[in-house]
Amino acid sequence: MGNLCNKEPAVAGIVDNVPAYYNRGINFRSNYITIDNRQLFTGMRFQCVEYARRYLILTKGVLFGDVNCAYHIFDLHTVTDVLTQQQRQFQSIPQGSPIPPQKGDLVIYQKSSKQWWGHVAVVTNVDGNLVDLAEQNYDEDWDHCNYARQVLLKKEANNYFLTNIRQYKPHSWDLNENIIGWKRVI
Template sequence: MDEIMPYRSTTIATVIANAIVIIQCLESARQAGDFYPTQEAMFASGIGNTTHVAYGEIMGYASTNVPAYSNENDTYVSYESHYLYGVYMGMKWQCVEYARRWLFIRKGCVFKSIVGAADIWTEVDSVQRVIDGKCFPLKKHPNGSPLPPKNESLLIYTRSGIDMLYGHVAMIVDILPDFIRVAEENYDFSYWSRNYSREIPYRMINGSYYVEDEYPVFGWMTVEDNNQAKPLDEATINILIKLNGSLFDLDLSIEMI
């Protein structure tokens, strides 16, 4: 219940408004001579209205306090920059924006500019703590690694066909015996039923671990911080707000997505 509380009021208001519109449409159709069962019509419409999330609306929260926003259509590019406490997060509401913002909120770190999500695997070898510039290495675990997926890692997808022109990145937020749970933006546009967007199976084959998703995966990347990277707290946020524009010295303002 706590996971849906932040957007409960918006959801309830939307559902009520939609119900009124549906009833009006059904009555108009009935007067015109077309009869549609009220219960079935409202149920079918309700499914559509509660699963597809409009652009910029919150789909869900992961890791306690990291909201994921809907891009509504995976082909849409807003070209709008998103900043948080004066730090550039990325382009609204792309997968890279979410990965960077998750790392920023949960570890106080960000990563450098890249063109597409797939480039994280080939071009990003560390994350940088915003408050003091300290860097922590990112360790690559190719799909087929002898080590299983690790929580709080970045799951990186390759470029593959028209659906994955720039690849994709998701955050691993939970590990189960046969599944990983991820949080992400610009993959699906439905309200989350839990504190993650979806579950992806993985399994061991001949001593190696493979994440088995619909699209090909490079692997996962873990932040090697030795527990030094911590979630943002009030003191850090206040410092960031005071610094504000000086944070662009981290060369984040030229990020494309």
């Protein structure tokens, strides 16, 4: 058996021209992308935070600050425009809010026994009560979809609750994960 730490990452899927990887046991090291002749730190290679940060840089031109854990993203208040260096609002929308998730939002999961650092996923589509999530290092193969998983959005009274109820390929431990809410660049 070969050393998993020397294997190249596998592309799990691509959405909005931003590839997501499955790390396959690769050593953790910093990852950077170059924008406007500057190297921007995106995070630890092939982890969920790295994908979320890279997605926002490449699709919205903004960068959120360093965090120790994925669930700490929910506590951030601003992002930085990578070209102008101007601060923009990074709105926190708690689970159960009257504001539904929309494309480009980051869904933030609390830490748990299965996800010690929490988790973050990117909303890539909302179609009625179905929400598509793109994420890195969660599912090895997106099965040629433009999302890693598709989950149900429930509305109770005037409040929205994003569930972990997958529409295909369910994982039993998904149901125990707690969604804090979603973040939106304003």
